[in-house]
Amino acid sequence: MISAADRARAADLMQGFVAAGATPVETDILQPAGTLLDLYGEDIRGRAFVTHDPIAGETMLRPDFTVPVVQRHMAEGADPARYCYTGEVFRRQEVDEGRPREYLQVGFEVFDGSDPAAADAEVFDLIARALAPWEAVPATGDLGILIAAIAGLTTSARRRAALKRHLWRPARFRRLMERYTGAIPPTHTRGLLLEQLTHTAPETLIQAAGTAVGLRGAGEIAARTQALAEDAGTPPIARTEAEVIAMILAMDGPMDAALSPLRDMAVDLPGLSPAVDRLEARAEALARRGHDPARLSFAPARGRSAMEYYDGFTFTFAAPLRPDLPPLATGGRYDALTAVLGDGRSIPAVGGVIRPGLLEGLA
Amino acid sequence: MIRLGVPSKGRLMEKTFDWFGARGLTLSRTGSDREYAGAVEGAEVALVLLSAGEIPRELAAGRIHLGVTGSDLVREKLTRWEDKVEAVAPMGFGHADLILAVPKVWIDVDTLDDLDAAAAQFRATHGHRMRIATKYHRLVREFLQQNGVADYQLVDSQGATEGTVLNHTAEMIADITSTGETLRANHLKVLADGLIHDSQATLFRSRTAAMDSAQQATLNDLRARLGRGG
Numbered sequence: 346m347i348s349a350a351d352r353a354r355a356a357d358l359m360q361g362f363v364a365a366g367a368t369p370v371e372t373d374i375l376q377p378a379g380t381l382l383d384l385y386g387e388d389i390r391g392r393a394f395v396t397h398d399p400i401a402g403e404t405m406l407r408p409d410f411t412v413p414v415v416q417r418h419m420a421e422g423a424d425p426a427r428y429c430y431t432g433e434v435f436r437r438q439e440v441d442e443g444r445p446r447e448y449l450q451v452g453f454e455v456f457d458g459s460d461p462a463a464a465d466a467e468v469f470d471l472i473a474r475a476l477a478p479w480e481a482v483p484a485t486g487d488l489g490i491l492i493a494a495i496a497g498l499t500t501s502a503r504r505r506a507a508l509k510r511h512l513w514r515p516a517r518f519r520r521l522m523e524r525y526t527g528a529i530p531p532t533h534t535r536g537l538l539l540e541q542l543t544h545t546a547p548e549t550l551i552q553a554a555g556t557a558v559g560l561r562g563a564g565e566i567a568a569r570t571q572a573l574a575e576d577a578g579t580p581p582i583a584r585t586e587a588e589v590i591a592m593i594l595a596m597d598g599p600m601d602a603a604l605s606p607l608r609d610m611a612v613d614l615p616g617l618s619p620a621v622d623r624l625e626a627r628a629e630a631l632a633r634r635g636h637d638p639a640r641l642s643f644a645p646a647r648g649r650s651a652m653e654y655y656d657g658f659t660f661t662f663a664a665p666l667r668p669d670l671p672p673l674a675t676g677g678r679y680d681a682l683t684a685v686l687g688d689g690r691s692i693p694a695v696g697g698v699i700r701p702g703l704l705e706g707l708a
Numbered sequence: 709m710i711r712l713g714v715p716s717k718g719r720l721m722e723k724t725f726d727w728f729g730a731r732g733l734t735l736s737r738t739g740s741d742r743e744y745a746g747a748v749e750g751a752e753v754a755l756v757l758l759s760a761g762e763i764p765r766e767l768a769a770g771r772i773h774l775g776v777t778g779s780d781l782v783r784e785k786l787t788r789w790e791d792k793v794e795a796v797a798p799m800g801f802g803h804a805d806l807i808l809a810v811p812k813v814w815i816d817v818d819t820l821d822d823l824d825a826a827a828a829q830f831r832a833t834h835g836h837r838m839r840i841a842t843k844y845h846r847l848v849r850e851f852l853q854q855n856g857v858a859d860y861q862l863v864d865s866q867g868a869t870e871g872t873v874l875n876h877t878a879e880m881i882a883d884i885t886s887t888g889e890t891l892r893a894n895h896l897k898v899l900a901d902g903l904i905h906d907s908q909a910t911l912f913r914s915r916t917a918a919m920d921s922a923q924q925a926t927l928n929d930l931r932a933r934l935g936r937g938g
Contacts, residue, residue, distance in 0.1 A: 386837065386858050391849055439787045439846070510828065510858070517856025520821065532900065534818045547815070555812040556895045559873040559880075561830055561838075569816040569829055 347433065347702060351449055354701040355431045358451040358475055362429035365471050367453055370428045372413035374435075378403035381412060384654070384685065394435050394446075406435035410452050411654070411679065411696060412686070418456055418694075419687040425457035444671075445702065454696030456683070461693050462623065465658040465678060466630035472662065472674050472697045473636065479707050481662035481673050483636075485600060486647025487627075488512065489620045489657040489678075490607065491593055497616020498586055500525065501579045503572060515650055522590065527581035535573070542574050585613045593645050600628050600643035627658060648675075654682040658695060664707055673707075674699040709754045710926045711917075713766055713775035714746070716757035720909060723801045724776045727909075731934050751933075752926045761785070763912075768792040770917035773927065780806055780884065780907035784844050793912040797934060802909030804884040806844055808902030809891050811873060811880070818900050820855045823880075827859040830879065841865035841878035844904070848882040851904045870894040 363369060375398065381389050382403075393408040407413070410430050418426060431451040438444045453471055455464045473483060495508045504525050511517040523529045531539065541550055547567040557563060589610045596603060604625055611617040628638040648659030657678030664670045676697020684691035714735065715721045725735045734749040737757070746755030756772055763777035764785040776799070782789050810817050817826050827838040838860045842848050845862050852860065863878050870890050872878040882904065885891055891898065911934065919927065 382837075382861070387849055387861050388853050390845075390862075391853070442788060507825070507828075511856060514856035514858065516854065517824065517858075520856070524821070532818065534900065538815060550815050551813050554815050557813050558811045558895045559878075560834065560876055561811070561814065561826070561879055563813070565829060565833055566814055566816055569826060572825075573816055 346445075347447065347449055348705065350705060351702045354704055355449045355451050358699055358701060359429060359431045361475050362451070362453045362471070365427075365453070367427040367429035370414060370417065370430050372407065372410060372417065372430065372432070374407050374433065375401075375404045376407050376413060377401060378405045380416070380686070381405055381408065384412065384682075391439055392436055394437055407433070408436060409434055410450060410698065411454065411682070414452075414454055414696075415679075415683055415686050415694065418454075419683060419690060419692075422456065424692055425455070425459065427457075428454045448700055448702045450698040451701060452696060452698035454694060456692050456694045458693040460630075461657075461678070461695070462626035462630040464693070464695050465627050466634050466636070468676055468695050468697050469631060469658075469660055470634040470636065472660075472676065472699060475699060476662050476673060479673065479704055480665050482665050484642040484644070484647060484661050484663065486643065486649075486659040486677075487620070487624055487645050487657060488648060488655055488659060489623060490617070490645040491590075491649070492656060493617050493620035494590055494593055494610075494614055497614045498582055498590075500582050501576065503576065504579065504582070513649060522582075522587060525582045526584070526587045531577065538570070539574060539577050542570055547571065589614045589617075596646075597642070597644040599639050600624075600631075600641040601638040603643050603645070604628070623657070648677055654679040656681045660697065662699075664703065667707070670703055671700070673703050709752050710774060710923055710930065711754050711756050711772040712748065713756045713758050713763045713772040713777075715760040715763070715776060720760060720776075720802055721757075723909065724799070727799050727801070728934075733930075733933070751930060752922075753930070764789075764793070767912055767914040768916065770914050773914055773917045773919065773923070774930075775912050775914070776909060777912065778802055778804070778907045779910045780804065780844065780847065780905050782910070782912060783905060784847050792915055794915060796911045796913050796931065799909040799911060802907070804886050804907045806847060806882065806884055806904040806907060807898045808840070808848075808882050808904065809870075809880060809885075809896040809898050812895050812897045814897075820852075820857055820899060820901050823899060823902075824857045824859070827857065831859045837861040838880065839863045839878040840880050840882050841869050841872035842882035843869070844882060844884075847904055870896060 378395060394406040396404055398404045414428055433447050434450050435447050438446055453468060455468055457464050491512060495505055498505055508521055511521060547570040548563060551563050551566050607621045611621055632638055648655050655677035659677035661672040662674040663672050674697055678695040680693045683694050714724050728735050733751055735755055736747055738745045738747050746757050748755050758766060760777045761781055763775040764782045766772045767775045768786050782793060786792050817823055830838045840860050841863050843866050848862060865872055869881050869883040872881060874894060
């Protein structure tokens with residue numbers, strides 16, 4: 346349950362964000378389900394409460410603020426902008442029933458493309474200072490490194506797109522890498538199909554397979570068999586490049602110590618360099634605000650299996666000595682989300698939220 | 709008295725009665741055919757006749773001590789089912805596989821890998837996510853999430869699920885099948901790695917039902933007898 350003390354703490358945190366120059370915004374608790382389903386897919390149904398409105402159709406109890414705040418900014422906001430908000434979010438708990446179904450979030454979002462590294466550091470620093478009384482332990486990541494590495498792979502555009510699409514789903518990402526490096530050979534059935542395609546038109550094979558049912562037409566099936574045949578002819582991803590991906594996924598250490606090995610990796614995968622430059626600029630911006638990169642934990646893939654929209658800097662703040670608690674605060678950069686929700690427009694954006702309800706009872 | 713929940717009609721009820729009978733416990737319906745009342749001979753057990761679909765909920769609520777239902781229904785209807793019930797004995801009947809099936813003409817789709825790629829292509833082509841008709845929302849969603857399949861949506865189908873593809877209300881289905889005949893008749897095929905759960909009738913014990921020492925003794929005695937097999 347949300348206590349009166351939680352609300353008072355949320356109000357204090359809000360005041361701090363307003364003092365830092367943010368405009369307070371409100372969003373509806375009942376959100377149209379369509380946007381959230383388009384973004385997150387069916388998985389969101391396992392995490393959000395879905396209800397039905399006779400006029401608006403399927404709606405969800407606000408599972409987070411970022412999406413409605415971004416929508417609002419893209420529709421009517423002027424750049425640059427800084428927003429803050431506080432209120433309830435609602436999460437279904439199917440796996441861990443002990444976790445709360447409704448709790449408060451207090452958030453801060455920056456829409457400002459002029460100096461992304463400085464904006465990253467600004468959000469991180471603001472939340473670090475807000476949580477200073479609780480001695481929260483920060484940890485950082487950067488999904489931009491992984492995205493740049495994927496974009497730099499010497500392979501087909503189709504394979505790069507598939508890997509990028511599954512960046513946030515570690516199990517499927519691993520399977521794709523295994524297939525694209527040749528570690529998993531094609532199945533017997535697939536081998537048979539590929540053999541048949543060398544001498545028979547896909548349309549003939551589709552017709553021979555039986556009665557056509559459903560919306561997915563013969564043209565689509567034929568197009569994908571074509572793609573399968575092309576993919577079978579694509580050479581495996583080189584070992585050196587696959588190793589770079591594996592090293593990025595495994596990397597975990599101080600932020601400043603990550604720069605040199607990443608520069609080495611950029612020799613094998615030149616596409617990495619701009620992302621490493623951004624990491625370096627961010628490390629400097631954080632240092633200018635008093636956060637020593639030598640003491641900041643950094644794992645590029647951190648935040649990968651959290652919300653699907655982070656695509657650059659990510660961070661969490663944990664309660665010291667309480668590994669049982671979820672993070673006290675989380676945040677990150679979500680430039681691509683603004684493009685998805687922006688109807689052709691986009692703007693670099695970064696933000697974070699604190700959960701005041703977790704602070705109760707901490708030192 | 710221990711309360712035992714048993715499916716109230718059909719083959720599942722008959723097979724359940726046979727299974728207990730082979731273990732020295734005679735279950736029977738009493739009164740008229742339409743009256744849902746039953747009796748047990750040979751133990752301090754009260755028979756509660758229920759729809760198989762309600763038995764998971766009754767077990768979780770602790771209103772019955774033991775219950776017979778499909779393992780698929782327990783997994784679908786209860787969150788963290790292992791905390792709420794214990795599977796005492798698989799009963800060897802009521803076998804059914806919850807599977808993912810796609811049209812046979814999808815010659816490019818044999819596995820979950822293919823399904824995921826086809827779903828991405830479908831969404832790009834049709835502007836909406838590939839629809840999977842099912843009544844097993846939780847099981848299907850968890851399975852696809854674990855396997856990292858994206859760009860699908862579940863549409864509810866409480867019956868004649870195999871027909872939804874023909875009727876263009878879904879692109880594929882996730883449903884229970886025992887022989888696969890209905891699938892074939894509806895021009896569908898099962899994905900090679902599309903087995904979500906192989907279900908069978910199972911005797912479950914409620915972990916939440918309160919018991920006094922007499923009930924506990926009855927339960928221990930029952931477990932010993934039922935474990936012997938028939």
